[in-house]
Amino acid sequence: xxxxxxxxxxxxxxxxxxxxxxxxxxxxxxxxxxxxxxxxxxxxxxxxxxxxxxxxxxxxxxxxxxxxxxxxxxxxxxxxxxxxxxxxxxxxxxxxxxxxxxxxxxxxxxxxxxxxxxxxxxxxxxxxxxxxxxxxxxxxxxxxxxxxxxxxxxxxxxxxxxxxxxxxxxxxxxxxxxxxxxxxxxxxxxxxxxxxxxxxxxxxxxxxxxxxxxxxxxxxxxxxxxxxxxxxxxxxxxxxxxxxxxxxxxxxxxxxxxxxxxxxxxxxxxxxxxx
Amino acid sequence: xxxxxxxxxxxxxxxxxxxxxxxxxxxxxxxxxxxxxxxxxxxxxxxxxxxxxxxxxxxxxxxxxxxxxxxxxxxxxxxxxxxxxxxxxxxxxxxxxxxxxxxxxxxxxxxxxxxxxxxxxxxxxxxxxxxxxxxxxxxxxxxxxxxxxxxxxxxxxxxxxxxxxxxxxxxxxxxxxxxxxxxxxxxxxxxxxxxxxxxxxxxxxxxxxxxxxxxxxxxxxxxxxxxxxxxxxxxxxxxxxxxxxxxxxxxxxxxxxxxxxxxxxxxxxxxxxxxxxxxxxxxxxxxxxxxxxxxxxxxxxxxxxxxxxxxxxxxxxxxxxxxxxxxxxxxxxxxxxxxxxxxxxx
Numbered sequence: 124x125x126x127x128x129x130x131x132x133x134x135x136x137x138x139x140x141x142x143x144x145x146x147x148x149x150x151x152x153x154x155x156x157x158x159x160x161x162x163x164x165x166x167x168x169x170x171x172x173x174x175x176x177x178x179x180x181x182x183x184x185x186x187x188x189x190x191x192x193x194x195x196x197x198x199x200x201x202x203x204x205x206x207x208x209x210x211x212x213x214x215x216x217x218x219x220x221x222x223x224x225x226x227x228x229x230x231x232x233x234x235x236x237x238x239x240x241x242x243x244x245x246x247x248x249x250x251x252x253x254x255x256x257x258x259x260x261x262x263x264x265x266x267x268x269x270x271x272x273x274x275x276x277x278x279x280x281x282x283x284x285x286x287x288x289x290x291x292x293x294x295x296x297x298x299x300x301x302x303x304x305x306x307x308x309x310x311x312x313x314x315x316x317x318x319x320x321x322x323x324x325x326x327x328x329x330x331x332x333x334x335x336x337x338x339x340x341x342x343x344x345x346x347x348x349x350x351x352x353x354x355x356x357x358x359x360x361x362x363x364x365x366x367x368x369x370x371x372x373x374x375x376x377x378x379x380x381x382x383x384x385x386x387x388x389x390x391x392x393x394x395x396x397x398x
Numbered sequence: 399x400x401x402x403x404x405x406x407x408x409x410x411x412x413x414x415x416x417x418x419x420x421x422x423x424x425x426x427x428x429x430x431x432x433x434x435x436x437x438x439x440x441x442x443x444x445x446x447x448x449x450x451x452x453x454x455x456x457x458x459x460x461x462x463x464x465x466x467x468x469x470x471x472x473x474x475x476x477x478x479x480x481x482x483x484x485x486x487x488x489x490x491x492x493x494x495x496x497x498x499x500x501x502x503x504x505x506x507x508x509x510x511x512x513x514x515x516x517x518x519x520x521x522x523x524x525x526x527x528x529x530x531x532x533x534x535x536x537x538x539x540x541x542x543x544x545x546x547x548x549x550x551x552x553x554x555x556x557x558x559x560x561x562x563x564x565x566x567x568x569x570x571x572x573x574x575x576x577x578x579x580x581x582x583x584x585x586x587x588x589x590x591x592x593x594x595x596x597x598x599x600x601x602x603x604x605x606x607x608x609x610x611x612x613x614x615x616x617x618x619x620x621x622x623x624x625x626x627x628x629x630x631x632x633x634x635x636x637x638x639x640x641x642x643x644x645x646x647x648x649x650x651x652x653x654x655x656x657x658x659x660x661x662x663x664x665x666x667x668x669x670x671x672x673x674x675x676x677x678x679x680x681x682x683x684x685x686x687x688x689x690x691x692x693x694x695x696x697x698x699x700x701x702x703x704x705x706x707x708x709x710x711x712x713x714x715x716x717x718x719x720x721x722x723x724x725x726x727x728x729x730x731x732x733x734x735x736x737x738x739x740x741x742x743x744x
Contacts, residue, residue, distance in 0.1 A: 155498035156474045175737040242621065263608060346567045346608035347743050360471045361569050362733040363494065 142376070148369035166370035176354070176371075183334060183350040184378060186265055190272045191330035195322050197273070198280025205281075206288040220281050228275055232342045235271045236262065239343070263345030271339035276332055280325035287321025288314075319393040327386045331379045351375050428457045429670040432469050433486035435462035436613065437636065438691070442486075445690045450677050456670045465570070465611070466491050470660075473500050479664025483671045488571060489522040489529060489656040493725035496524035502661040504528055508672040511679035514697040518717060519656065522725065527660040528675045531632075531687060532694035532711045534720060535575045535652045536645040538615075538629040538637070540622060547646035551579045554626055555597065560604040562625025564618065565743060567610040568735050574728060575653035576628040577735065582650060588727050591735065599742035608743050619643050630655060631710055635692030645709075654711065654720045657693070688712070 149167070152160030170176045201220055205213045223231055238244045239261040246258040261267050291314060299309040337352040344353065351371055358368035433442060439462050447458040463469050466487035472480040478500040485491075495501030504527055506512045512520065512528060519529045537548050543559070554563045566573035581587055581594030602608070606624055609615055612633055618624035619641040634645040659678065661671045677683060684695040688702070694711030702712050711717050 155494075156477065156500060157498075173737075175741060241623070346610050347740075349740050357569060357736060358733070360465075360467050361736065363471065363474060364733060 145369055145372055145376070149366060149373045151366060153364075153366050166366045170367065170370055170374070179349050179351060179354055180374065180378075182265070182348070183352075186269055186272075186350065187330050187333035189269050190276060190333040191326040193269070193273050194276050194280035194329040195284075195326045197277060198284045198325055199318075199322060201277075201281045202284035202288050206285055207293070217281075221278050223274055224278050228338050229342075231275055232271050232338045235267065235274065235339075236342055239267050239270075262343060263347040265348055267343040267345075268339050268348050268350070271343045272329075272333050272336055275336075275339065276329040279328045279332070283321050283325035283328065284318065287318035290321075291317045316393065320390040323386050323390040323393065327383050331383060334379050335375050427455075427667055427670050428459055429484065429667055429674055430459045430461065430482040431484045431486070431674070432461045432463045432472075432480070432482040434465075438462075441687075441690050445687050446678060446683065449683070450674060453677065454670075454673060456673065458674075467569075470494055473660075473662045474498060476662075477664070478662045480662055483661065483665040483667045484674060485660050485662065487527075487658050487660055489658050489722075490571060490725050490728060492522070492524050492527040492658050492660055493729060495660055496526045497729075500663055501526035502663050502665065502668060502671075504661065504672070504675065509676045509679065511676050511697075514679060514681065516698055516714060516717060518722070519696055522656055522722060523658065524725075527658050528679060529656045529658050529696045530675075530678050530684075531657040531691065531696055532717065532720070533630045533632050533655045533657065534647065534694070534711055535572055535579070535628050535655065536631045536634050536647050537626055538619075538624075538634050538643050538645045539626040540624065541642050541644050543625055547644065548626055549646070549649050550583075551576075551628075551648050551650055552583055555601060559625040560601055561606065562618075562623060562627075563601060563605045564615055564624060564627035565598055565601060565605045565608045566612075566628065567608060568732065568739050569610050570612065571655055571728075572612060572628060572630055573610075573739070574732070574735065575655065575723065577739065578653060578723060579628070579648075579650065588723055591731075591738070595738045595742045598739060602743040605743075632691050632693045635709070647709075651719060651721060654694075654717075654722050656722070657696075 150162045150164065151158045152163050152165070154160075201216065204210065205217050240246070241258040241260065241262075243261075245261060246255075249255045249259060250257065295313055295317075296309050299313045300306070304312065335352050336350070337356065340348055340350040340353050341356070344350070351374065355368045355371050355375075358364045358371065431442075431447075433439065439460060442460060447460060451457055461482060463472070463485075466485075467490075469480075469485045469487050470491035473485065473495065492501065503525055504512070504523070505525075509528060515529065519532070523529060537551065537553070539548050539553075540562070553559055566576055568574045568577060577591065577594040577598060578588055579594075580597040581591050584593035584597065586593035606618060607614070612630060615624065615627065615629065616637065619637055622642060624643075629645060631645065634643075638644045659675050661668060661675075665671055678687070679696060681697060681700060684697050685700045685702070687693075688695040688700070688710065689706065692706075692710065694717070698712070698714045698717060700712065702710075707713065711720055
């Protein structure tokens with residue numbers, strides 16, 4: 124009980140109070156920098172009545188789902204290689220995957236900016252190999268933003284998948300193979316159900332971080348790709364509409380919370396099914 | 399801790415706090431100025447800060463922040479006490495500071511050199527700051543593509559040039575002025591921006607990039623991939639010397655961006671801030687700054703070399719011809735313009 128007190132204080136200080144302040148800011152009426160009027164839902168009504176905001180909301184959710192799916196799939200492949208293969212390259216592969224974590228997200232994102240430019244490495248390869256006749260405008264596309272986010276977030280998906288795979292006894296897979304199942308069937312019928320909660324956790328993590336990620340959209344979006352996070356920055360800094368900025372932040376929080384709750388529920392069902 | 403060691407600790411803390419106050423060793427004080435980074439910072443240090451300290455004994459601590467709007471956002475987030483005494487921004491932030499009551503009043507009593515500033519510029523300070531330089535939006539063009547300097551904003555839509563244009567985001571005020579100039583080509587203007595966004599949507603299908611910061615244009619100049627695009631004359635003059643580009647003012651005329659100085663209401667060293675603004679507005683410093691930063695001065699009637707005068711706003715006549723967008727209208731519409739711009743370039 125004694126130990127619960129510091130934890131409770133910590134959660135209140137760094138999570139509950141800031142979230143409450145954020146919620147309050149989204150329903151306050153501002154006149155310039157001053158809070159003047161009564162509580163209002165006008166910020167939310169203005170947002171959801173605005174077609175542009177709905178487009179940005181959809182784009183952000185769609186990109187986050189894509190990032191989550193790609194990270195989960197790629198993370199599973201990497202984790203399977205690292206955990207199950209006997210290759211001597213396992214450590215090297217793991218180091219390559221983890222390496223993005225040791226540099227700043229801004230540096231990594233600017234690295235992609237260099238690679239994806241019209242005369243960058245990616246376009247040079249595309250043109251030199253004849254895959255495209257001329258440089259493809261990658262900067263300023265959703266593809267660039269998704270790519271930058273996948274690079275940043277892949278280690279999270281790899282670690283959660285690795286942890287799940289390490290919890291699966293290889294004897295179960297060997298037994299399946301001994302009983303005549305092929306590798307695909309073994310994976311689908313034995314391994315996948317057992318690691319599904321871990322995969323869902325990896326998806327949840329990468330999806331939730333993508334929802335509020337700013338640097339990749341701001342730098343690789345080239346001004347053409349707007350996400351909820353860049354919209355918050357514009358409302359905060361350029362147009363100084365703090366009530367709307369807070370409302371957009373609450374929307375990010377709400378979308379993340381609802382999705383994570385649904386996935387937690389699905390994960391629990393999957394765990395029950397597997398056991 | 400023993401009882402006898404407490405006084406020692408207290409003295410130590412007091413000594414540390416004394417070192418953090420705004421009084422320098424020679425008693426002149428410390429003025430914290432928040433401004434732009436990169437080449438601006440170096441020019442500021444050489445042309446303004448060091449001579450000011452030499453003349454007054456007031457030390458300047460310069461903090462390179464972000465854009466003007468980011469600096470004003472800091473003023474607003476801190477309710478007028480952001481930790482700096484003077485912010486370098488634009489007249490739009492002065493308007494917002496006046497509206498919010500977060501920038502201190504600046505009058506002729508506090509800043510005597512304000513009387514040298516023309517009324518057209520003083521009208522855009524809203525009583526809460528000073529304008530220290532005048533930039534204008536120009537057409538930056540690649541010299542080998544244009545035997546003669548381009549004469550109209552319309553050149554950006556010509557098929558042979560449109561693939562190398564840059565469409566600035568209206569989060570950068572230059573993007574707003576470029577959009578207004580585009581609107582005016584088809585009979586629009588600040589109260590009817592639809593033609594401007596129609597032109598941006600048309601150009602976006604071909605444009606090279608949609609930058610937010612003016613520094614983002616530099617790689618396109620060094621690699622010579624940009625053809626013609628709007629730019630501010632200060633930076634344009636710098637890169638006209640170091641790249642294969644030059645700049646011109648189109649026949650339709652152009653908009654001015656007014657460099658401004660504002661003092662947050664909670665500034666710790668307001669007296670030094672007023673002295674600093676007065677120093678910057680003195681004719682000699684105005685001339686030095688204009689020549690160093692390649693911008694027009696805030697006071698007219700100064701002598702400049704003819705080639706400089708022809709390319710920057712240095713006379714009362716030039717200033718009279720230059721358009722200044724109404725700050726209230728820009729501030730009121732910036733969110734909507736930002737959204738329309740984003741839809742247009744998608």
